[in-house]
Amino acid sequence: MGGIRFILIQNRWYMQFDDDEKQKLIEEVHAVVTVRDAKHTNFVEFRNFKIIYRRYAGLYFCICVDVNDNNLAYLEAIHNFVEVLNEYFHNVCELDLVFNFYKVYTVVDEMFLAGEIRETSQTKVLKQLLMLQSLE
Amino acid sequence: MPGQRVFLHSRTLPVRMVAPSLKLQDLIEEIRGAKTQAQEREVIQKECAHIRASFRDGDPVHRHRQLAKLLYVHMLGYPAHFGQMECLKLIASSRFTDKRVGYLGAMLLLDERHDAHLLITNSIKNDLSQGIQPVQGLALCTLSTMGSAEMCRDLAPEVEKLLLQPSPYLRKKAILTAVHMIRKVPELSSVFLPPCVHLLHERHHGILLGTITLITELCERSPAALKHFRKVVPQLVQILRTLVTTGYSTEHSISGVSDPFLQVQILRLLRILGRNHEESSETMNDLLAQVATNTDTSRNAGNAVLFETVLTIMDIHSAAGLRVLAVNILGRFLLNSDRNIRYVALTSLLRLVQSDHSAVQRHRPTVVDCLQETDASLSRRALELSLALVNSSNVRAMMQELQAFLESCPPDLRADCASGILLAAERFAPTKRWHIDTILHVLTTAGTHVRDDAVANLTQLIGGAQELHAYSVRRLYNALAEDISQQPLVQVAAWCIGEYGDLLLEGNCEEIEPLQVDEEEVLALLEKVLQSHMSLPATRGYALTALMKLSTRLQGDNNRIRQVVSIYRSCLDVELQQRAVEYDTLFQKYDHMRAAILEKMPLVERDGPQADEEAKQSKEAAQLSEAAPAPTESQASQLLDLLDLLDRASGDAQHPPPLDPSPGGALVYLLDLPCAPPPPAPIPDLKVFEREGVQLNLSFIRPPENPALLLITITATNSSEGDVTNFICQAAVPKSLQLQLQAPSGNTVPARGGLPITQLFRILNPNKAPLRLKLRLTYNHFHQSVQEIFEVNNLPVESWQ
Numbered sequence: 015m016g017g018i019r020f021i022l023i024q025n026r027w028y029m030q031f032d033d034d035e036k037q038k039l040i041e042e043v044h045a046v047v048t049v050r051d052a053k054h055t056n057f058v059e060f061r062n063f064k065i066i067y068r069r070y071a072g073l074y075f076c077i078c079v080d081v082n083d084n085n086l087a088y089l090e091a092i093h094n095f096v097e098v099l100n101e102y103f104h105n106v107c108e109l110d111l112v113f114n115f116y117k118v119y120t121v122v123d124e125m126f127l128a129g130e131i132r133e134t135s136q137t138k139v140l141k142q143l144l145m146l147q148s149l150e
Numbered sequence: 151m152p153g154q155r156v157f158l159h160s161r162t163l164p165v166r167m168v169a170p171s172l173k174l175q176d177l178i179e180e181i182r183g184a185k186t187q188a189q190e191r192e193v194i195q196k197e198c199a200h201i202r203a204s205f206r207d208g209d210p211v212h213r214h215r216q217l218a219k220l221l222y223v224h225m226l227g228y229p230a231h232f233g234q235m236e237c238l239k240l241i242a243s244s245r246f247t248d249k250r251v252g253y254l255g256a257m258l259l260l261d262e263r264h265d266a267h268l269l270i271t272n273s274i275k276n277d278l279s280q281g282i283q284p285v286q287g288l289a290l291c292t293l294s295t296m297g298s299a300e301m302c303r304d305l306a307p308e309v310e311k312l313l314l315q316p317s318p319y320l321r322k323k324a325i326l327t328a329v330h331m332i333r334k335v336p337e338l339s340s341v342f343l344p345p346c347v348h349l350l351h352e353r354h355h356g357i358l359l360g361t362i363t364l365i366t367e368l369c370e371r372s373p374a375a376l377k378h379f380r381k382v383v384p385q386l387v388q389i390l391r392t393l394v395t396t397g398y399s400t401e402h403s404i405s406g407v408s409d410p411f412l413q414v415q416i417l418r419l420l421r422i423l424g425r426n427h428e429e430s431s432e433t434m435n436d437l438l439a440q441v442a443t444n445t446d447t448s449r450n451a452g453n454a455v456l457f458e459t460v461l462t463i464m465d466i467h468s469a470a471g472l473r474v475l476a477v478n479i480l481g482r483f484l485l486n487s488d489r490n491i492r493y494v495a496l497t498s499l500l501r502l503v504q505s506d507h508s509a510v511q512r513h514r515p516t517v518v519d520c521l522q523e524t525d526a527s528l529s530r531r532a533l534e535l536s537l538a539l540v541n542s543s544n545v546r547a548m549m550q551e552l553q554a555f556l557e558s559c560p561p562d563l564r565a566d567c568a569s570g571i572l573l574a575a576e577r578f579a580p581t582k583r584w585h586i587d588t589i590l591h592v593l594t595t596a597g598t599h600v601r602d603d604a605v606a607n608l609t610q611l612i613g614g615a616q617e618l619h620a621y622s623v624r625r626l627y628n629a630l631a632e633d634i635s636q637q638p639l640v641q642v643a644a645w646c647i648g649e650y651g652d653l654l655l656e657g658n659c660e661e662i663e664p665l666q667v668d669e670e671e672v673l674a675l676l677e678k679v680l681q682s683h684m685s686l687p688a689t690r691g692y693a694l695t696a697l698m699k700l701s702t703r704l705q706g707d708n709n710r711i712r713q714v715v716s717i718y719r720s721c722l723d724v725e726l727q728q729r730a731v732e733y734d735t736l737f738q739k740y741d742h743m744r745a746a747i748l749e750k751m752p753l754v755e756r757d758g759p760q761a762d763e764e765a766k767q768s769k770e771a772a773q774l775s776e777a778a779p780a781p782t783e784s785q786a787s788q789l790l791d792l793l794d795l796l797d798r799a800s801g802d803a804q805h806p807p808p809l810d811p812s813p814g815g816a817l818v819y820l821l822d823l824p825c826a827p828p829p830p831a832p833i834p835d836l837k838v839f840e841r842e843g844v845q846l847n848l849s850f851i852r853p854p855e856n857p858a859l860l861l862i863t864i865t866a867t868n869s870s871e872g873d874v875t876n877f878i879c880q881a882a883v884p885k886s887l888q889l890q891l892q893a894p895s896g897n898t899v900p901a902r903g904g905l906p907i908t909q910l911f912r913i914l915n916p917n918k919a920p921l922r923l924k925l926r927l928t929y930n931h932f933h934q935s936v937q938e939i940f941e942v943n944n945l946p947v948e949s950w951q
Contacts, residue, residue: 028295037227053524055493084461085494086454087414090404113178115222119254128294128330130363132322133356134411137401142319146284149246 028129047074057085068092073108091134095125098136102143120146171200174218181226194223205236214240214251221251221258234259234266241273249277249285253292262298271301278308286312287323294327302331306338313345318354325349325360329367339368343375350385355402355409358389362415369422380423383430387437390416394441405449413441417458424466431467438463442475453483453491457498464502474509477502481513489525496520496531503538514539518548521555530563537570545578549588556595565599568592572604582615586622590639594629597636608642613649613751623650627667631675635684641692644679647672648696649750651703669704673697677714687723694718694726698733702748712737752888833948839938843870844899844931846879848942850949858916860949862923866907868899870931877907877929884922888914897929921950 031039046058047067058065060078066088067076075092096106098121103110111118124139126132133139172180177197184190201216209216217236224230233255240252260267270292277289290312293305309331312324328342342364349361365382368375393408393416402409420438424431441459446452456479463476480502483495499517503510517539520532533555540548549571556567571592579585589608592600612622626643634640647654654667679685679693698715701708715737718730736744832851839846844866851861868874877897883889894909915921923942928935 033229053489055489055525055527057490057493057527059527084414084418084454084458086450086457086490087411089490090410090451090454094404112182113175115225116218116251116254119257120250123291123295127291127323127326128333130326130329131359131411131415132326134359134404134409135355135401138356149284150250 043076043078044074047076056089066092068096070096071108073111091125091131094134094136095121098125098139098143101136101140117147171204171212171216172197172219174215174222177219178222181223194226194228198223198228202232205232210239210243214245214248217251217255221255224258230259234264238266238269238273241270241277246284249288253288256292257295261296262301267296267298268300271304274301275305275308278305278312283317283320286320290320290323290327294323294330297327297330297334299334302334302338306331306335306341310341310345313342313349318357321349322354322356322360325357325364329360329364332364332367332371336371339372339375343368343378346379347382350382350389355412359409359412359415362386362412362419366415366419366422369419376423380427380430383420383423383433386416386420386423387434390420390441391437394444405451406446407449407451407455410451410455413455414458417441417455417462421462421465424462426467428467434462434466435469435472438468439472439475442472442479447482450488450490453486453488457483457491457494460498464498464506473506477506477509477513481516484513484516484520489523489528492520492523493525493528493531496528496535500531500535500538503535507539510535511539511541514544514548518551521551521559526560526562529559530566533559533563533567533570537574540574540578542578542580545574545580546584549575553588553591553595556592564596568596568599569601572600572607576607582611583618583621586612586615586618587625590625590629593636593639593642594633597639600638605638605641608638609645612642612646619650620653620656622646623654627654627672627675630679634675634679634682637684637686637689640679640685640689644676644689644692644696647676648692648699648703651696651700655704669706670710672700672704673710676700680714680718687725690723690726691729694729694733698736699748701737702745708737833946836942836944836946838925838942839927839940841936841938842931844868844874844929846925846927850946852949858914858918860913860915860921862911862913862949864909864911866899867903868901868906869903871901872932873901873904874899875930876935878927879909880926881911882924882926883913884919886915886917886919887921890914915950918951921945 027036043060043065046060047065050058056066056068058067059081062081063078064081064083064085065076065078066085067074068089069075075096077088077092079088099106099111099118102117102121103114121139121143124133124142133142180193181190184193197219201220204212204216213236217233217240220230220233220236224233237252237255237259240248241256243249243252256267256270260270274289274293277285280286290309293301293309297305309324309327312320313328315321315324328338331338332342346361346365346368349357350365352358352361365379369379390413393413402412404410407413420430420434424434438459442456442463445456445459447456460476460479463472468476477499480495480499483491484499486492486495496517499510499513514536517532517535521529521536523529523532533552536548536552552567552571552574556564556571559567572589575585575588579588586608589604589611593604593608612618615622623646626639626646629639630643630647651672654672655669676693676697680690680697685693694715697711701711712734715730715733718726719734721727721730736747740747833849835847835849837845837847845868847865847867849863849865851863853859853861864879866874866877866879875898877894877899879894881889881891890912892910892912894907896905896907899905899907913921923945925938925940925942927938930936
């Protein structure tokens with residue numbers, strides 16, 4: 015079974031974990047990822063999965079995938095996602111994500127579903143997001 | 151005015167003194183304003199109390215806001231289970247704002263382990279069929295995130311309907327929801343398989359992407375589905391080709407590559423379909439070559455596609471030329487300035503190095519360069535790959551690189567590097583001297599990281615190379631004089647100096663500069679090792695024995711050695727003490743035997759890639775030797791007793807031998823049999839000893855390919871009520887045979903039929919001399935120490951004829 019296990023910055027879980035397991039995982043991933051710097055690759059082996067992560071200013075965006083998945087493709091997916099966030103929030107910054115956390119979930123759910131990549135066209139995703147927003 | 155009363159309306163309205171509930175933004179600000187963890191907790195607990203009260207009072211207007219706040223708090227790690235029911239209420243509401251938060255709450259708070267989750271099934275069913283796209287989208291999203299198996303079964307028909315709807319927005323979600331459902335309920339594959347072929351005709355990228363993912367999931371789960379979908383390979387090839395050459399749409403282009411995600415997904419599916427299937431593989435060959443050569447490699451997106459292509463090429467039945475192309479792509483990746491790309495290249499090359507060895511060899515220089523990487527995950531892979539690429543033609547060059555790496559590599563890689571070098575040296579050493587040099591270098595650079603058998607291996611290696619004794623002992627002496635802290639090195643050096651001390655003092659060796667050493671220096675060095683606090687007990691054992699051996703190798707008198715040995719008779723370490731006492735006894739009572747006991751070691755048969763060559767050498771050396779045990783010092787002193795017994799007319803033995811052996815070792819036939827070759831029937835076992843429930847059995851094997859070899863397995867069993875502990879068995883054979891004892895399986899036999907001890911004896915009997923075997927058993931039983939010495943009677947003649 016391939017695919018994404020969980021996405022972290024906003025925690026979207028595609029696999030079953032207990033609440034305490036989730037907390038523990040979050041802490042572990044955080045510990046593993048924040049000690050790395052520009053000299054390291056963007057891939058970390060983690061338990062029996064691997065984490066693809068990318069750092070933007072002060073935020074780490076992490077995706078946890080199967081060991082057989084294509085690292086470079088998911089790296090691209092992270093970047094795609096961040097670019098959409100950027101467009102949607104107009105030069106996004108960390109506070110935007112915090113105060114609009116539920117909107118971020120919506121973006122995630124537009125681009126990823128059931129642990130797979132869903133929509134890759136930034137234009138399409140933004141159109142859909144604006145449409146949803148108008149319903150508020 | 152005084153006296154005037156003012157009446158207040160005293161009808162008290164039931165006014166709830168509740169502060170107006172915070173907006174989400176305000177709560178977030180307040181939490182972020184907290185200076186400490188405790189303060190944050192306080193803020194949150196206060197707010198949660200409000201939220202709980204609000205839920206109890208059932209305020210529908212603000213419910214969504216309360217839940218949103220609760221979700222934020224939950225995200226921070228605080229408990230929020232009391233909001234679960236509120237999710238249900240919100241989902242059931244007709245307002246989009248409510249539904250939105252409600253579904254989000256369901257995804258975050260409800261999971262299939264709580265029965266409550268089933269309650270939303272009905273709401274989802276309603277929402278899925280009421281035709282408002284955003285709402286249907288929410289429902290699908292929620293279902294695919296937390297839908298349990300029962301929910302999936304219930305809602306499969308609704309999702310199936312949505313697959314065929316005109317709106318792409320919903321179809322995309324429905325397809326991936328189907329993927330989730332199949333994962334939860336594999337039987338649903340039959341529902342979702344039929345629409346796939348039709349969906350593949352879509353031009354919408356999102357739908358295609360979902361469909362391919364769905365097909366992939368179906369194929370991975372069922373070989374029948376796999377077979378079924380092989381027929382769409384041509385179609386997939388066509389889709390990918392169009393993507394690569396013309397590109398469907400610019401809005402899916404990333405860094406100039408058309409929808410790399412779709413390409414990657416198609417390539418993955420092709421891989422699954424083409425694996426182990428000639429026909430499909432052939433259909434894809436051209437396309438793969440095309441993608442491999444035409445994809446733009448300047449940015450990560452292109453490289454992602456290229457990487458997936460390489461993986462596919464290597465996994466299916468591709469033409470040889472295509473495979474080489476793939477390996478070359480990986481080789482190019484190794485030169486890429488992007489570390490991530492180097493990483494995937496190294497990982498993949500490692501997987502391919504066995505199957506496509508010569509193709510990978512071409513990139514060896516680049517791989518070796520990667521040893522210098524700063525990221526440990528990269529340098530580790532580079533090390534593994536480099537070691538896998540060593541072969542007999544490049545061994546000298548590679549070892550140089552690897553040894554240079556060993557000197558500077560990070561500590562966690564040292565052990566692997568050292569053992570990798572030693573292993574490679576063992577397999578490919580061009581000359582013995584090179585081999586010895588290599589091991590020496592590893593021991594000096596990374597001595598503490600080598601495995602335990604490195605010492606044994608090196609001593610055997612040196613022992614077997616007679617022409618290199620002088621060279622080895624000199625080099626080891628020099629190394630030891632410089633540094634006595636690396637234990638494996640010290641042990642080997644001590645052993646060597648003990649064995650070949652005479653060569654050390656001769657002063658002449660063409661291969662290194664002449665070394666002027668005198669006896670006092672050598673003894674001083676060994677004493678230094680003995681006394682150093684850095685030396686392990688085993689090391690000190692080596693040093694003491696070496697000193698002892700030097701007593702016969704050196705010219706001068708032995709007073710110094712005798713003194714040292716004498717001092718250690720009262721050493722606190724029991725092992726050392728015992729040796730010292732025995733050596734001292736050797737000086738005092740058995741001085742006439744000392745020279746014979748301390749003679750140079752015979753060569754021993756060794757398991758390993760060079761065993762055959764060495765076996766020949768050892769057979770020659772064996773003619774000169776006495777019955778020799780495995781080359782460990784501890785047996786030397788214990789053998790003393792046995793030789794004694796075998797030589798003398800065995801007055802102490804429990805079972806006197808049937809015939810009187812003459813001290814010269816003249817052979818006497820034990821049994822009067824014609825010299826016919828032994829029948830190939832298995833040799834019967836022999837029970838040789840029994841005492842109070844402790845029994846010893848011998849079983850014999852003569853391997854047909856080596857007639858001079860006899861393998862005896864002794865088995866010690868215990869049927870008594872008391873455990874047998876500290877069991878040691880020793881053996882001796884006549885001089886013309888060679889005996890090697892392997893380590894026993896243990897030294898305890900638990901009572902009442904507990905796990906027996908087994909031990910293997912290897913006996914070389916090239917002259918087919920009659921076999922005689924004397925055994926000495928020591929063990930503890932019923933709180934008593936037992937010692938038994940006896941000669942084995944009735945040895946079957948097949949064991950030696």
